[in-house]
Amino acid sequence: MTDDPFEPRPGRIGNRGRRPRPYARKVLAAAKLHGLKSGARNRRFDGSRIGRGAGIGRLLGTRAAMRRVIVKTHLVRLASRTLAAAHAHLRYIQRDGVTREGLPGTLYSAREEIVDGRAFVERCAGDRHQFRIIVSPEDGDLMPDLKPFIRRLMTQVETDLGTRLDWVAVDHFNTGQPHTHLLLRGVDDRGENLVIARDYVAHGFRARAAELLTLDLGPRTAIEIEQRLRRDIGQDRFTAIDRDLIRRMDEGRRLVAADSNPFRQSLIAGRLKHLSHLDLANDRGGGIWQLSAALEPTLRQMGERGDIIRTLQREMTRLRLEGREPDPVIADRVHGPSVPVEGRLLARGLADELRDRHYLIVDSIDGRVHYIEIGRGSETEPLPDEAIVRVARTVPQARPADRTITMIAAANQGRYSEALHILHDPSADPAYIAAHIRRLEALRRAGVGPERHADGNWTIPADFEKRTIEHAAHTARDRPVTIEVLSNVPLERLPWAEASTWLDHTLAEGPRPPIRDTGFGHDVLAALRVRGQWLIDQQLADAEGDRVRLRVSALARLQRREVERAGGELAEALDKSFVGAPVGKAVDGRLTGPIDLMSGRFALIETEREFSLVPWKRSLEHQIGKEIGGIVRDDGFSWRRGRARGLER
Known part of the structure; x- marks a missing residue:
């Protein structure tokens, strides 16, 4: 009998004598078994672990x-x-x-x-x-x-x-x-x-x-939880039940309505039934439902709209007490109203308290109440209560100054300067050119592209005008509408005001948009009739049938009356002489701040012994307390930093 070389080796079936696995592999296998990732590369770095806590x-x-x-x-x-x-x-x-x-x-x-x-x-x-x-x-x-x-x-x-x-x-x-x-x-x-x-x-x-x-x-009881979930079944907003439905659906957005828990089963069935009425879920039969791809965005939008309507209801309660039944309108939340809205400011509030995004509620001359989101609150000045405002959609476009700069740069190998501007337009005054340079400074700080050199020259990109339009579109996200204060006092004070009021401009230019004889529009039409008769009595207007025609320079005379009256009152308070500033007048001094009159907002400019009131511009906000100079024009005050050269008092 020959010797058998077979030598048994105890072990698991299939073990052919391979070397034992390294210990590191055992650790990785155990980690995988417990649901952990096998390496750092398998977990995308998202920064969520950086920082305290x-x-x-x-x-x-x-x-x-x-x-x-x-x-x-x-x-x-x-x-x-x-x-x-x-x-x-x-x-x-x-x-x-x-x-x-x-x-x-x-x-x-x-x-x-x-x-x-x-x-x-x-x-x-x-x-x-x-x-x-x-x-x-x-x-x-x-x-x-x-x-x-x-x-x-x-x-x-x-x-x-x-x-x-x-x-x-x-x-x-x-x-x-x-x-x-x-x-x-x-x-x-x-x-x-x-x-x-x-x-x-x-x-x-x-x-x-x-x-x-x-x-x-104390902890929530089962009854409290069930009551809250039952209330969610018929809600027109995105709820916790909807979030659970989305987790259950497959790649084709289908899900089975059945659930082993009877309470959850009733919740799911009731919610799917409600969603089907909203065309956001479709019953495929056999207990299978398909969810719409627009389910979440539509429900979130409906929830936001419901919040807006509740906000409107609070403000419209006071109108109902006045015997009115207002017609609410919600403007486009991204771009603002499709047509300008003109009327009385009812309320200003926070549409998004966390991101400081505000809204206005305006009782318009078209007889309706408008809800308008105005973007970031810091981009809009505080508005007086009961003020009359005009809200219009911001249209991203290049400013006239941008077009002028582009034209001058195109003729000078992409360069712009004060001297080149004078060469292009010898009639341009220094204050007008200074406004263009301020515009370039603002665009440079915003990263739009103009480059300033030490010698006062600017390098203007070839696509400068296109960049300014893109910049305007970007800033429109924070300021989707422009707000013009037409009157900083309530309508009731305007018919007999010794000032150039919104009612006078409406009589002279016609309403924008047309006035309906209902709601606030009815009040405005009544005020216009009273104002028209007052202007006729003051020999500032003439009656032409059913219309009132303002005489030449009536608006300027009314504004001058108010400015002179306000100047006289300020002269006593400041112990300085008031100097009028008609069109064409050169004014320079220290900008003290804005003064609100019925005729509009004016800038108070002081010297050591006297002061003047000139039309206000938003660009003056950052110059308060500084020396400025400029010329009063028909369209406002053309100013520049420091005492303007060649301007004498």
């Missing part, structure tokens, strides 16, 4: 919330802009009517009951950024005071982020959902930039707030 944020993001709290956070850059926008935001969140008693809001902090908002903004000077946060507890109406809740929340946030925080807050109770506006400085306790991890912003704030709210009010 990253670990806590990821941990809290995996925990189920109890009482629900909505937290919205917006980071505002401050380094490249003035603090005027921050001041305006603080003033607005402290406006009248935000408390339960209808009083102005009061700023508070971690330790102070009343905080000076101006001092807080001044502390922000030099900060790179600022956080604006809105905290809205779902059951905030059950809490008598939100301050203790907010203070405990920010104390917990300080613990999570490992630094003390400098913040102020104001509580709002003027909506159906009480909420708090928080302003948080973008620096830590060492004065360095405060960088909060995106994971904490996305999950940490909300989860911590939910924990504290649950401690105060």
Whole structure:
């Protein structure tokens, strides 16, 4: 019998004697088994773990919330802009009517009951950024005071982020959902930039707030949860049920309505039925439904429209008390009204409180009430109550100055200067040329393309005019409409005013758009009849049948009357002599600021012993307190920095 060389080796079936796997492979296999990625390359870097609170944020993001709290956070850059926008935001969140008693809001902090908002903004000077946060507890109406809740929340946030925080807050109770506006400085306790991890912003704030709210009010009961979900079935907005339906659907946007839980089954069935009435879901039979691709954007848009309608209803209540039944109109939210809207300002508010985007409600001369979003609040000056305004869509286009600069540069190998402008137009005065140079400076700071040289020359790109149009389109996102104040006083004060009023311009030029004999339009037509008779009595107009025709220079005479009266009153207050500024008059001195009259806004320009009032321009805002000079023209005041050369008083 021959020896058998076979030698048994105990082991698992299929093991042919391969070498054992390296330990590193075992670790990777175990990680994969537990759902972890096998390497850093498999996880796309998105920056969510950078900053304070990253670990806590990821941990809290995996925990189920109890009482629900909505937290919205917006980071505002401050380094490249003035603090005027921050001041305006603080003033607005402290406006009248935000408390339960209808009083102005009061700023508070971690330790102070009343905080000076101006001092807080001044502390922000030099900060790179600022956080604006809105905290809205779902059951905030059950809490008598939100301050203790907010203070405990920010104390917990300080613990999570490992630094003390400098913040102020104001509580709002003027909506159906009480909420708090928080302003948080973008620096830590060492004065360095405060960088909060995106994971904490996305999950940490909300989860911590939910924990504290649950401690105060107790966990939500099953009955409360079911009641809230049942209310969502028939809502015309994007709800938690819709979010669950989207998670359930396949690549073809189909889903099965069945669910093992009877309550969820009833929710899904009821919601799908409601969506089918909105043409956002289609029953394919056999319990299979298909969701529309426009489901989420349509429902979100419907929810926003519902919020707008509720805002309009609050303002229209006062009109109904006056015996009117107004017809509401919602303008295009991106581009503004398709035709100009002229009328009485009923209200100004925040369409997006976090991003400081405002709206106007205008009682128009067309007999309807218009809701118009006007973009970023810092781009629009404060408007007087009951003012008469004209709101028109902003059309991105090149300005006349841009076309002139393009023409001069094209004739001079892409160069522009004061001397070249004079060569192009010898009749141009220095103040007019200075306006073109200011325009170039503004475009240079905006990165549009003109390049300034030390010798005063400018290099103008070949596509300069095209760039200015693109720049105008970009800025239109923050300012989609232009707002002209036609009268800074209410309509009731205009018929007998010793001034050039909006009613006079309407009689002289005709209404824009036409006036309907209903609503505010009815009031305007009545005021025009009274004003027309007053002008006839003052020998400033003549009757021509049913019309009133203003005499030549009537508007100028009315304006001059008011300016001289205001100048006399200011002369006593300033202890200086008032000097009139007719068209063609050269004026120079220190710009003190604007003066609002019925005839419009005027600039107060002072010298050591006298002063003048000249038509105001928005471009003068940044020159207050500085020396300027210029000439009064038919279309306003053509000014330049410093004392204008060749202009004598």
